[in-house]
Amino acid sequence: MSMPSRVSRRRPLWGLVALVALIPLVLAGCKGNEQEQAPPPGSTTSEQPPPQATVYTRAEIATFTPDQIEALRKGIAVMQKRPATTPTSWIYQANIHGVPVEGDNCPASTDPMQEAWSTCQHGSFFFLAWHRMYLYYFERILRSAIQEGTGDPTYQFALPYWDYSTHQLPDPFRMPADPSNSLYVSERRPLCNNPQPGQECVSDAQGSSQQAMTLVPFCNCPDGQASCDGCTANLTPDETFGGEFTPQPEHFLNQFGELESQPHNVIHNRVGGPTGWMSDPDCAARDPIFWLHHANIDRLWQVWLNQNSGRLNPLGSTAWTTTKFTFFDEKGTKVEMTGCEILNMVTQLDYQYKDLPVQNVQLCAQAGQPKPETTPAPAEQVQELAASPSQGFTLGSKPLKVAVPVPAKARDRITSLAESAQPERLRLVIEGLSLVHHGGVYEVYLNLPQGQKPDPKGPYFVGLISLFGHLGQGQESSRSFDITDEMHNLAQRHEWNGKVELTFVLSGGEETGVVAESTPAQLVRFRRARIITRQQE
Ligand code: C2O
Secondary structure, three states: OOOOOOOHHHOOOHHHHHHHHHHHHHHHHHHOOOOOOOOOOOOOHHHOOOOOOOOEEEOEHHHOOHHHHHHHHHHHHHHHHOOOOOOOOHHHHHHHHOOOOOOOOOOOOOOOOOOOOOOOOEOOOOHHHHHHHHHHHHHHHHHHHHHHHHOOOOOOOOOOEOOOOOOOOOHHHOOOOOOOOOOOOOOOOHHHHOOEOOEOOOOHHHHOOHHHHHOOOOEEOOOOOOOOOOOEOOOOHHHOOOEEOOOOOOOEOOOOOHHHHHHHHHHHHHHHOOOOOOOOOOOHHHOOHHHHHHHHHHHHHHHHHHOOOOOOOOOOOHHHHHOOEEEEOOOOOEEEEOHHHHOOOOOOOOEEEOOEOOOOOOOOOOOOOOOOOOOOOOOEEEEEEEEOOOOOEEEOOOOEEEEEOOOHHHHHHHHHHHHOOOOOEEEEEEEEEEEOOOOOOEEEEEOOOOOOOOOOOOOOEEEEEOOOOOOOOOOOEEEEEEOHHHHHHHHHOOOOOOOEEEEEEEOOHHHOOOOHHHOOOOOEEEOEEEEEEEEEO
C-alpha cells in the first residue's frame, strides 16, 4: 500500500470557509426567528449546543473542480467494489431505498434481504426527514470511501447538489460515457445523457419548485380526519409543502406533498424515463445522480423554512419527531435517528449548503416543556362545482382531452369567481391516480384551444402530474391544482364560455424518434377530474 499522498489543491480551504460562514449562522441561531416574535413553546433555539468542529459545505455540482470530480469518481468506485451485503457498499446503500424485484427497471436482487433495506419513506410527511438522514450517513460513508480512494485521510468531502432549475444533467455524469466513469449510467432517458439542440432533459417548468415554496403548512391530516397529531386538517396533500400525516412509517403511501410531486417526482421520471433507473424507486439510488437530486431537495427544505411567515416543521407531531429510522455509519455500525435529531443541519448534523443560512429552525421541546401547538386551520366549506364522468381515463403517449361538464348554477359561480378578486379559490382535483408504467410526466392544460400548441410557458398551463412509486399495487393518489388565476385569465381574455376541457400531454412528446417509439401506450390512469371551491366560514 502506498503512503497517502497529500495534494493540497484537492483540499480547498473548506474548513476555513465553513468556519467563517458559521459566524453569522451562530448569531442568527441565537436570535431565533427573524421576525420579532416570542419564541414558540418548545423552541430551544437559544440553548443549541455549540456547533461541531467541522461543518462540511455542500456546493452546486457545477462549481466542482476537475480534482473534486475525480475524487468523487474514486469514492464511488471504492463503494461499488464492496460486496452488496456490506452496509457501506454502493448496493447496500441503494437497497436501503428499494430492493429490485422481477419486472423492475434494473435486475432483481439475488442477495438475502438485509437490515434496513426497502425502507425509504414516500408519499407521507416522513419523506423529507427520512431522506435527510439517508443522505447524511451516505455522505459520511462516501467521504470515507473518497479518503480511501484518494489516499488522503483528511479529504474534506461534502455531497454536491444538482440545481436543475439552472442547468441540465451535469456533464461529468454523462461524459465519458463508459465504465471508466463511475458517475455515468446508461440507464437514463437518452436525452439526458445525450442532449439534442432544443430538446431538454429538464425544462423550466419541470425543474421549478416555485409552487411548493408558496405553501405554508408542512403537512395535512388524511382525508376526512378533522384533526391529527400536529398537521393541518381540510387540506389536500399538494396544498402542503411536506406531505400527509401518517401515524407510522410506510415505505410507500402515494399521497405526495407538493415538493415531493414537483420537482422531486418529476426529476425522477425525466431522468429515468420509461426504462431507466431513476424513475423506479427500487433502482433509483443506483444512479449516482440520485444523491445530487436529493441533496437539492434537502436544500429546498431549508430554502422554504428561510421564507418564514409561518413555515415550520411539524414538531407538534410525535410520530414525526420520535419515529426511529435505521441506517449505517462509515464504519458499518448500525445507527438510529429521529426527526428531532435532524432539524438543524449545522448544529445537530455537520453540514450546510453554500450561501444558505440556517434560519427559522425550531428544535424539539426538552422534557417538561410543552409541545408546540399547531394552529387549527380555519373551518372551510368545500363544494363540488363540476366533475367529469368517473369512468376512468388512461394517459399514454398521445394527448388526451377530458370534458368536465359544468352545470348552469356552477357556471355562474365560476364566472363570478373568475371575474372578481375574492378570497375563495378554485381547485382542479385529479382523483384516483395510479401508476401503470414508470417515467411519465404529464402537462395539464385548461381550455387549450383547438390547434394550439401545448406550451408550459403559455397561459393555459395548469401544472404537472408525475407519480413515483411501485407498479400495480393498487395504490391511488390525487393531484390538485389551484386554477383560480387561470380561470381569471380566461375571463379576462374573453375566452371563458362556461365550458371546461382539460388536456393532458406527455412531456417530451418532442422526442419523436428518440424515445417516443419505446414509450408505453399507458403510463398513468385516473378515475375522474373535479372542480371544487373552498370558502372560509
Ligand atoms: Cu426516495 Cu427521490 O427518492
